[in-house]
Amino acid sequence: xxxxxxxxxxxxxxxxxxxxxxxxxxxxxxxxxxxxxxxxxxxxxxxxxxxxxxxxxxxxxxxxxxxxxxxxxxxxxxxxxxxxxxxxxxxxxxxxxxxxxxxxxxxxxxxxxxxxxxxxxxxxxxxxxxxxxxxxxxxxxxxxxxxxxxxxxxxxxxxxxxxxxxxxxxxxxxxxxxxxxxxxxxxxxxxxxxxxxxxxxxxxxxxxxxxxxxxxxxxxxxxxxxxxxxxxxxxxxxxxxxxxxxxxxxxxxxxxxxxxxxxxxxxxxxxxxxxxxxxxxxxxxxxxxxxxxxx
Numbered sequence: 001x002x003x004x005x006x007x008x009x010x011x012x013x014x015x016x017x018x019x020x021x022x023x024x025x026x027x028x029x030x031x032x033x034x035x036x037x038x039x040x041x042x043x044x045x046x047x048x049x050x051x052x053x054x055x056x057x058x059x060x061x062x063x064x065x066x067x068x069x070x071x072x073x074x075x076x077x078x079x080x081x082x083x084x085x086x087x088x089x090x091x092x093x094x095x096x097x098x099x100x101x102x103x104x105x106x107x108x109x110x111x112x113x114x115x116x117x118x119x120x121x122x123x124x125x126x127x128x129x130x131x132x133x134x135x136x137x138x139x140x141x142x143x144x145x146x147x148x149x150x151x152x153x154x155x156x157x158x159x160x161x162x163x164x165x166x167x168x169x170x171x172x173x174x175x176x177x178x179x180x181x182x183x184x185x186x187x188x189x190x191x192x193x194x195x196x197x198x199x200x201x202x203x204x205x206x207x208x209x210x211x212x213x214x215x216x217x218x219x220x221x222x223x224x225x226x227x228x229x230x231x232x233x234x235x236x237x238x239x240x241x242x243x244x245x246x247x248x249x250x251x252x253x254x255x256x257x258x259x260x261x262x263x264x265x266x267x268x269x270x271x272x273x274x275x276x277x278x279x280x281x282x283x284x285x286x287x288x289x290x291x292x293x294x295x
Contacts, residue, residue: 030072032195033106036163037099038072040171044089045070058088076107079117094126095166102159132172135185136165142265143189145254146246150197150204160196164189183267190246204245206234236287244280247273 026035026042045055052063059066061081068074069081079100086096097118104114128136143164147157168175168185178184198205237248246266250256256265263273 024067024071027072031103031106033099033103033163034072034076036167036192037096037103037170038070040167041086041089041091042070044091044171048089050088055085055088059084061085076104076109078120079114080121083121083123091170092126092128093123094128095169097123099163099166099170102163128169129172129176131176132165132169135168135181139185139265140165142250142254142256142261145256146189146250147193149206149249149253150193152208156196160192161189164192167192180267182264186246186266190242200238203238206238206249207231232288233284236284239287240280240283243268243276244283247276248280248284251277 026038030038050058052066055061055066056063059081061084065081066085069077069085079097082096082100083093086093101114101118104117140161143161144157147160148154151157151160164185167188175181175184194204198208200207237245240248243266247258247262250262250265251258256262258273258277259270262268263270266273268276
């Protein structure tokens, strides 16, 4: 199964024996948006086989500064050093600048500081790969619907979906060469959405989504009874394994077609998608039965 960009993983066997050492772990002080761009940059550094000396020569910055950037340690890095690093690695600047900006806001940097940093670096126009543009056009609507089920607030929804597309562009050469582009992209979207979703008992909390359903409208008779039932249902959905959760949310909360659309969006085969849906229905029935028996 294709692992999505945006998560550290052990180096592939072919990387063994290359020059340099893998950077030390990312600082725990780095926030989710900071880690989102730092992790793929670290992977590119390690897979390239470049040493710190190589990066010093290519970027013009000291080993200390580069090491701090790669660990997410100390102050949030300026755009100038970040740009120098990605240029040394041959990565696109346009998606990286958006990712860097989002993480700068997460780090509580003032808007004037962000604009000043960006203004010090001249970036040429960079059109995304045509295949990446086509992918965005095909996936924006279903990705947004999925994100909205967990995040509700439109600015957070746009942030999660936009971050996903920018991370895909940042690693598009690697993504496009994978066996299942749609699966890898879906796992990345899921990780970005769930990283920002509210959680309860270690699981995503879907209960707030109840209030966006038509069934609980004040104009519907007995809407309070329906709301209670839906809260129990959504709580049970959140307890499903990840693939089952995805299929249920896409099919029953977002209204996507089980036969064609959900397999296309998630990168699962139609047969596997139907099997996952079948198991999810059985699991929900069991969860709701246990919840009812405890009352």
